[in-house]
Amino acid sequence: MRPSMTLRFAHQPDLAATMDIQIPALAWQPVGDGRWRRTYHLDGDPIPVEVTEADHALRFFFDTPPDTAALVRTRLTDAFGTMVGDLTLDTHPTLKAIRDRYRGVIVMTAAPFEALVLTILSQNRTGEIVRQVYPALAAASGGATPQRLAALSVDQLAALIRSAGPYKASRLAETAKIVATIGVDAFDRIVRQPGPQALVYLESLPGVAHKTAACVLVFAAATRTTLPVDTHLFRVVDRLGLASHAGRNTKTVRDQLIVTLLRYGPDLAPAHFLFLLVGRSTCTASAPNCGACFLAEHCQHAATTPPGSEQP
Numbered sequence: 302m303r304p305s306m307t308l309r310f311a312h313q314p315d316l317a318a319t320m321d322i323q324i325p326a327l328a329w330q331p332v333g334d335g336r337w338r339r340t341y342h343l344d345g346d347p348i349p350v351e352v353t354e355a356d357h358a359l360r361f362f363f364d365t366p367p368d369t370a371a372l373v374r375t376r377l378t379d380a381f382g383t384m385v386g387d388l389t390l391d392t393h394p395t396l397k398a399i400r401d402r403y404r405g406v407i408v409m410t411a412a413p414f415e416a417l418v419l420t421i422l423s424q425n426r427t428g429e430i431v432r433q434v435y436p437a438l439a440a441a442s443g444g445a446t447p448q449r450l451a452a453l454s455v456d457q458l459a460a461l462i463r464s465a466g467p468y469k470a471s472r473l474a475e476t477a478k479i480v481a482t483i484g485v486d487a488f489d490r491i492v493r494q495p496g497p498q499a500l501v502y503l504e505s506l507p508g509v510a511h512k513t514a515a516c517v518l519v520f521a522a523a524t525r526t527t528l529p530v531d532t533h534l535f536r537v538v539d540r541l542g543l544a545s546h547a548g549r550n551t552k553t554v555r556d557q558l559i560v561t562l563l564r565y566g567p568d569l570a571p572a573h574f575l576f577l578l579v580g581r582s583t584c585t586a587s588a589p590n591c592g593a594c595f596l597a598e599h600c601q602h603a604a605t606t607p608p609g610s611e612q613p
């Protein structure tokens with residue numbers, strides 16, 4: 302198939318890292334040879350799309366009539382937006398080192414409702430499971446829109462999302478009904494409004510706490526005033542000395558940590574997932590592998606811990 306669209310970038314894209322852990326990336330699946338595939342649904346019709354790396358570019362492949370091709374192009378252009386290398390992370394040597402390491406990673410975005418569904422599915426589950434469940438859910442419903450999910454029974458939803466946790470079916474069904482009632486355009490406007498109201502609104506939805514709401518805001522509304530705090534980020538920023546804390550991830554500690562991190566600049570919000578990449582590679586919970594970590598020369602933990610004596 303000939304490429305249907307090419308997006309060019311200032312840096313060489315790193316598609317594998319891009320697709321690793323970001324919530325919008327969980328709608329995409331690896332299909333071999335460095336290719337990734339997802340299916341968009343336009344009025345219920347499936348439109349499969351593949352993407353692969355090229356020289357300072359991404360090439361997309363899809364087959365669709367001209368009238369819908371423009372819509373697919375718009376969605377793809379929106380989804381693959383900023384590169385990590387273009388974020389302003391010069392305020393601290395550690396952040397600059399992280400940005401330089403991951404400069405080719407693309408910060409992905411999703412529509413608010415899709416981001417919400419993907420994030421709920423990812424609660425307490427791996428990305429691999431979401432990658433299996435979400436396409437099946439979208440295919441069965443003709444696109445995971447609020448109206449189409451609201452039309453499914455809780456039992457149907459539970460069967461479709463079983464490996465992501467059937468207990469999430471009722472919260473997905475309730476949320477879909479709420480969003481279908483107000484309309485997806487109104488929902489998008491609420492989520493994308495500036496200020497704290499969007500966070501408050503999202504946290505009022507069934508099964509949505511701060512981390513899920515912050516994921517939706519960061520990935521679907523380009524929010525720069527909050528970020529999701531998961532166990533990897535909580536651990537890594539402390540070890541690095543960027544935001545030291547003691548104790549458990551309580552609401553008070555989390556809120557202070559977010560304030561501290563955003564003092565390094567608002568681009569910390571879209572860059573938050575880079576700490577998860579570090580946390581899953583060298584800075585694991587069991588024992589940090591500082592000897593193999595590109596951040597060792599910047600790291601408070603590495604500077605104060607003799608080699609071979611790393612403790613979690």
Ligand code: SF4
Nearest residue numbers: 584589591594597600
């Ligand atoms: S140097 Fe060690 S403690 Fe610091 S971020 Fe890397 S693995 Fe974690």
